[in-house]
Amino acid sequence: MPVDLNAPLPACLALIGAWALIGAAGLLRPSSVRFAGRTLFPLGAIVGLGLAAVAAVGLARPAEQVVLAIGLPDLPFHLRRDALASVFLVMLGAAAAGISLFAAGYFRRGEGTPPGLLCFQYHLFLASMGLVLLADDAYAFMVAWESMALASYFLVVSQHRIPEIRRAGFLYFVVAHVGAISLLLCFGVLQGGSWLFTFDAMRAASLAPGAATLAFALALIGFGAKAGLVPLHVWLPEAHPAAPSPVSALMSGVMLKTAVYGTLRVTFDLLGEPHWSWGLVPLAVGLGSAFYGVVFAAVQTDMKRLLAYSSVENLGLAFAGVGLAIVFHGVGMRALAVLATIAAIYHCVNHAFMKSLLFLGTGAVLHATGERNLGRLGGLLRRMPWTAWIVLVGVLAIAGLPPLNGFVSEWLLLQAFLFSSEVPVNFIDMLLPLCAAVVALCAALAGYVMVKFYGVIFLGQPREAALARAHDCGWLERLGMLWLAAGCIALGLFPAQVVAVLGEVAGGLLGEVPPRPAAPWWLLVPLPDREASYGPLAFLLVAAAVIVVTAVVVRAVYHQRVRRSAAWDCGFARLDARMQDTAEGFGQPIRNIFQPFFRIQRELPDPFDAEPRYRVTVGDRIWGYAYVPLGALVRRLADLAAYVQRGRIATYLLYSFLTLLTLLALVLWNGPRS
Amino acid sequence: MERTAILTQLLEMGAAVALAPLFLGWVTQCRAWLQNRSAPPVWLPYRAIRKLFHKDAVLAQDASPLFRIAPYVVFGTMVVAAAIIPSMSTLPLNRAADAIALVGLFATARVFMSLAAMDVGTAFGTFGARREMMVGFLAEPALLMVIFVASLISQSTALPVISEALATQALGLYPSLAFTAVAFTLVLLAENARIPVDNPATHLELTMIHEAMLLEYSARHLALMEWAAALKLFNYACIGFALFLPWGLATGAAGPQALALAIPALLAKLAVAGLGIAVIETLSAKLRVFRVPEFLAAAFLFAVLGMLVHQLLGA
Numbered sequence: 005m006p007v008d009l010n011a012p013l014p015a016c017l018a019l020i021g022a023w024a025l026i027g028a029a030g031l032l033r034p035s036s037v038r039f040a041g042r043t044l045f046p047l048g049a050i051v052g053l054g055l056a057a058v059a060a061v062g063l064a065r066p067a068e069q070v071v072l073a074i075g076l077p078d079l080p081f082h083l084r085r086d087a088l089a090s091v092f093l094v095m096l097g098a099a100a101a102g103i104s105l106f107a108a109g110y111f112r113r114g115e116g117t118p119p120g121l122l123c124f125q126y127h128l129f130l131a132s133m134g135l136v137l138l139a140d141d142a143y144a145f146m147v148a149w150e151s152m153a154l155a156s157y158f159l160v161v162s163q164h165r166i167p168e169i170r171r172a173g174f175l176y177f178v179v180a181h182v183g184a185i186s187l188l189l190c191f192g193v194l195q196g197g198s199w200l201f202t203f204d205a206m207r208a209a210s211l212a213p214g215a216a217t218l219a220f221a222l223a224l225i226g227f228g229a230k231a232g233l234v235p236l237h238v239w240l241p242e243a244h245p246a247a248p249s250p251v252s253a254l255m256s257g258v259m260l261k262t263a264v265y266g267t268l269r270v271t272f273d274l275l276g277e278p279h280w281s282w283g284l285v286p287l288a289v290g291l292g293s294a295f296y297g298v299v300f301a302a303v304q305t306d307m308k309r310l311l312a313y314s315s316v317e318n319l320g321l322a323f324a325g326v327g328l329a330i331v332f333h334g335v336g337m338r339a340l341a342v343l344a345t346i347a348a349i350y351h352c353v354n355h356a357f358m359k360s361l362l363f364l365g366t367g368a369v370l371h372a373t374g375e376r377n378l379g380r381l382g383g384l385l386r387r388m389p390w391t392a393w394i395v396l397v398g399v400l401a402i403a404g405l406p407p408l409n410g411f412v413s414e415w416l417l418l419q420a421f422l423f424s425s426e427v428p429v430n431f432i433d434m435l436l437p438l439c440a441a442v443v444a445l446c447a448a449l450a451g452y453v454m455v456k457f458y459g460v461i462f463l464g465q466p467r468e469a470a471l472a473r474a475h476d477c478g479w480l481e482r483l484g485m486l487w488l489a490a491g492c493i494a495l496g497l498f499p500a501q502v503v504a505v506l507g508e509v510a511g512g513l514l515g516e517v518p519p520r521p522a523a524p525w526w527l528l529v530p531l532p533d534r535e536a537s538y539g540p541l542a543f544l545l546v547a548a549a550v551i552v553v554t555a556v557v558v559r560a561v562y563h564q565r566v567r568r569s570a571a572w573d574c575g576f577a578r579l580d581a582r583m584q585d586t587a588e589g590f591g592q593p594i595r596n597i598f599q600p601f602f603r604i605q606r607e608l609p610d611p612f613d614a615e616p617r618y619r620v621t622v623g624d625r626i627w628g629y630a631y632v633p634l635g636a637l638v639r640r641l642a643d644l645a646a647y648v649q650r651g652r653i654a655t656y657l658l659y660s661f662l663t664l665l666t667l668l669a670l671v672l673w674n675g676p677r678s
Numbered sequence: 679m680e681r682t683a684i685l686t687q688l689l690e691m692g693a694a695v696a697l698a699p700l701f702l703g704w705v706t707q708c709r710a711w712l713q714n715r716s717a718p719p720v721w722l723p724y725r726a727i728r729k730l731f732h733k734d735a736v737l738a739q740d741a742s743p744l745f746r747i748a749p750y751v752v753f754g755t756m757v758v759a760a761a762i763i764p765s766m767s768t769l770p771l772n773r774a775a776d777a778i779a780l781v782g783l784f785a786t787a788r789v790f791m792s793l794a795a796m797d798v799g800t801a802f803g804t805f806g807a808r809r810e811m812m813v814g815f816l817a818e819p820a821l822l823m824v825i826f827v828a829s830l831i832s833q834s835t836a837l838p839v840i841s842e843a844l845a846t847q848a849l850g851l852y853p854s855l856a857f858t859a860v861a862f863t864l865v866l867l868a869e870n871a872r873i874p875v876d877n878p879a880t881h882l883e884l885t886m887i888h889e890a891m892l893l894e895y896s897a898r899h900l901a902l903m904e905w906a907a908a909l910k911l912f913n914y915a916c917i918g919f920a921l922f923l924p925w926g927l928a929t930g931a932a933g934p935q936a937l938a939l940a941i942p943a944l945l946a947k948l949a950v951a952g953l954g955i956a957v958i959e960t961l962s963a964k965l966r967v968f969r970v971p972e973f974l975a976a977a978f979l980f981a982v983l984g985m986l987v988h989q990l991l992g993a
Binding site: 418558 | 754789793812815
C-alpha cells in the first residue's frame with residue numbers, strides 16, 4: 005500500500021489495525037509466553053513507534069476525513085485526523101512503544117489470564133484508544149470508548165481469582181459506565197435536533213445556551229469519570245494496584261488522557277464557543293482533585309495506590325489548565341487561552357511518559373520482590389541499580405523539578421495563572437490568581453510524595469530479609485523504561501520546540517494561532533510581549549560544568565581518599581533496618597496537617613500488651629459520605645423493584661396480559677383519529 | 679560585548695561562591711554580639727571548609743553513588759542559582775530561568791539532599807529528610823506567592839525585570855510588597871534552617887532538621903554541603919534584595935562604573951540583612967517541629983494577603 009505522507013490517516017488506521025491483528029494472533033497460541041512475549045509484544049512496540057512517527061508527520065498536515073463502511077448497515081464509521089488527534093496519537097504511540105517493550109519481558113506464565121489472551125486484550129485496548137482519538141461520529145466514538153473500557157476491565161481483572169481484584173474491577177466497570185451513559189446523553193444533546201450523530205453535524209448545530217451548558221456538564225461528568233476527577237476518582241486507587249503493571253502504566257499513562265482529549269474536543273471543537281463561566285467548573289474540580297490526590301498520595305503505603313492518587317493529582321492539574329483555557333477563551337483573551345491549552349496538553353504528554361515509567365518501575369520491583377507494600381521494601385538501589393536509576397528520572401520529573409519535563413508544564417500553567425488577573429470580570433480576576441497558590445502547593449507536595457516513594461523503595465536498608473534475593477529486571481524491561489526516561493528528558497530539555505508544535509495544535513483548536521516569539525532555539529518564551537523565559541538546556545550545561553569543575557578542583561587541590569566504615573548515626577552502634585522511617589512515618593506530617601481530609605482509624609498498643617500492635621488505616625471520606633449512601637440507595641431501589649419481580653410465572657403472565665390490554669386500549673384510542 | 683557579558687557572569691558567580699561563607703560568618707558574628715558572647719572570627723566558615731577538604735572522607739558501608747554525587751549536585755545547583763539571580767547586575771544567564779524556575783532549582787537541591795539523607799537508612803537521616811520535605815512543601819508555595827505578587831506588579835516573572843520595574847516605580851512603597859516582605863522573611867528563615875524553625879548551632883539530634891540530613895557526611899562531601907548551605911542563604915538574601923531593595927543594580931547597558939557602584943551596594947545590603955537575621959534569631963526561640971506548619975502557613979497567608987491587597991488597591 006503506498007503511503008501518502010500528506011494524508012497520514014490511512015497509515016494511522018493501518019497501524020491501529022495492525023495492533024488489532026497482533027492481538028488476534030495472540031489467540032493462536034494462548035498459553036505460549038515465548039510467542040506473546042518475544043514476538044507479539046515487540047511487534048506491538050514497533051507498531052507504536054510507527055504510529056507515533058506517522059502521527060507526528062500528520063501534525064503539520066491539514067485535517068482529513070474518511071468513512072469506513074463497518075458496523076451497522078446505515079451507520080458507517082466516520083474518522084477524522086486533525087492536529088489535536090495527532091498529538092494524542094503521538095503520545096499513545098510513543099508511550100505504548102515503551103510499555104509494550106517492557107510488557108514483552110514482563111508477563112509470566114501462571115499469573116492469571118494466559119499470556120496469549122492478555123496479549124489480545126492488551127492490543128485491543130491499544131487499538132480502541134487509537135480509534136477513540138480518530139472517531140468523528142458519536143457512534144464510532146462510543147463503540148471505541150466502550151471497547152476501551154471493556155478491554156481494560158478484562159486486563160484489570162486478569163488475576164480474577166483474588167476477590168479484591170474482582171471487586172476493584174467491578175468498581176471500575178460501574179464508574180466507567182456511569183461516565184459512558186453521561187457521554188451518550190451528551191451526544192444526544194449535542195446533535196441539536198438534527199438527529200445526525202456525526203461530529204460535523206454537531207459542529208454545525210447551533211445549540212440554545214441552556215442545551216449547550218447541559219452538554220458541557222454531561223461531557224464533564226463523562227470524561228471526569230474516566231480521568232478520575234474527585235469525586236469520581238474512587239476507582240483509580242483500586243484498579244491500578246489490581247492490574248498488571250504494564251496495564252496500569254497504559255491506563256494511567258494513556259487512557260486517562262483520552263478524557264482530556266474528549267473534553268477539549270467537545271468544548272472547543274463541537275460546542276465551538278464555550279461561555280467563560282463554564283471554565284470555572286473544570287478549574288475548581290481540577291484543582292480540588294489535584295490537591296485531594298496529592299494529599300492522599302502522601303499517606304499511602306501501597307506503591308501502586310500511591311501512584312494512582314498521584315494520577316488523580318496530575319489529571320486534576322490538566323483539567324485546571326483546560327478550565328483556565330475556557331475562561332480565557334470565553335472572555336476573548338485568545339493568546340492566554342492558547343497558553344493554558346498548551347499547558348494542559350503538555351502536562352498530559354509529560355504525564356504519559358513519567359507515570360508510565362513509574363508504573364513500570366513498580367512492576368519491576370513487584371516481580372523482583374513480590375511486594376507492593378512500601379513497609380516491606382527498601383534498599384533496592386543496591387540490588388536493582390538499573391531499575392532504580394531509571395526510575396529516579398521519572399521521580400524527579402513527576403516531582404516537577406527542572407530541568408525535567410514535569411516542571412515545564414507546571415511552569416506554563418503558572419504563567420497562564422499569573423495573567424488571569426487581567427480577566428475583565430470582577431471578583432474572578434481576584435480569585436483566579438489565588439488558584440495559582442493551589443497549583444504551587446500541589447507541585448510542592450508532589451515533591452514530598454516522590455521523595456517518599458523513591459526513598460522508601462530504593463534507598464535505606466532493606467526492610468525484609470527476602471529483599472536480599474531481589475534481582476534486576478531483564479533487558480527488554482530496561483529498554484522499555486529507558487525509552488520512557490529518554491522521553492522525559494527530551495520533553496524537559498527542549499520545551500521551546502514542543503511548545504511550538506503544541507501552539508499550532510492549540511491555536512488550530514481555538515481558532516487563533518499565536519505569533520511565534522523571536523527567541524533563540526534553546527529558550528522557551530511562551531508569550532511574545534512578556535519577559536518570561538525558561539532555558540533548561542542552558543542552566544543544565546552550566547550546572548554540569550560547575551559540578552565537573554568542582555570535582556576536578558577538589559581532586560587536584562586536595563585528594564580523593566575515601567574510607568568505608570559502619571554508618572555513624574551519632575555513635576549508635578546497633579543500627580537495624582527497623583529504625584528507619586517507614587512509609588506511615590513519612591506520611592505522618594501530612595496526616596497531621598491535613599487531618600480533616602482523612603478518615604483515620606488507629607489501633608494503639610496498651611503498655612501491658614504481651615504482643616503490642618500498632619495499626620493505622622487512613623480512608624477516603626468521600627467513600628463514606630457519598631458512595632456508601634449511594635450504594636444503600638441503589639440497594640433499596642432494587643428491593644422495591646423486587647416487589648414486582650416475584651419469580652412466579654402466574655404473576656409474569658398477568659403482567660403480559662395487562663400490558664397487552666393497555667397496548668390494545670392505546671391502539672383503540674388512537675386508531676379512529678388517524 | 680559578548681565577552682564582557684560572559685566575564686561579568688563569571689565574576690558574579692565567583693563573587694557569590696566566595697562571599698557566601700563570609701555572609702554566614704557575619705550572621706554568626708552579629709548573633710554572638712547580640713547575645714553578649716565573644717564572637718568567633720568572621721572567617722570561621724572558610725577555615726571550617728578548608729579543614730574539611732583536607733580530611734579523609736568516611737563513607738557508610740552501604741552508601742550508594744547517589745550519596746556521593748548529591749553534594750556535588752546540591753553545590754552545583756546553588757552556584758547556578760547564584761548565576762541566575764541578579765545580585766549585582768543583569769546577566770546573560772538571567773533569561774535561562776525566571777523566578778519560578780529558580781524556586782524549582784531550589785526544590786531540586788532539596789530533593790537531592792533528602793534522597794541522600796535517606797540513602798544510608800539511619801534513623802536520624804530519614805527523619806531529617808522527612809522534616810526537610812515538610813518545611814519545603816510549605817515554604818515553596820509561600821515563596822511562589824511572594825514572587826507572584828512582585829510579578830503582578832511588574833508583569834513579568836523574570837527577576838531582572840521585576841527589580842528594574844520596582845526600582846523605577848512611580849509609587850514610593852507598595853503596600854502589597856510590605857506583606858510579601860514579611861512572608862519572604864519567614865520563608866527565608868525556614869528554608870535556611872534558621873531559628874525559629876531550625877537551629878544551625880544545635881547539637882541535639884532530635885531537634886535537627888537540616889543538620890540531621892548531613893550527619894553521615896564527612897570531609898569534602900560535608901564541606902560542599904556546608905558551602906552549598908551558605909550559598910543558599912546568600913542566594914535567598916539576593917532574591918530578597920532583587921524584590922524589596924532593588925536599588926543599585928547595574929543594568930545590562932551600563933558600563934563598568936555602574937558595576938563598581940553595585941559591589942559596595944551589595945556589600946552594604948548584605949551587612950544590613952545579616953544583622954537583621956541575627957536580630958530575628960536572637961529575639962525568637964526555636965519552635966517545636968509540630969508548630970512549624972503554623973509558622974509557614976502564616977508566611978503563606980501573608981503572601982496571599984499581599985496578593986489580595988494588590989488586587990484591591992491595584993498597587
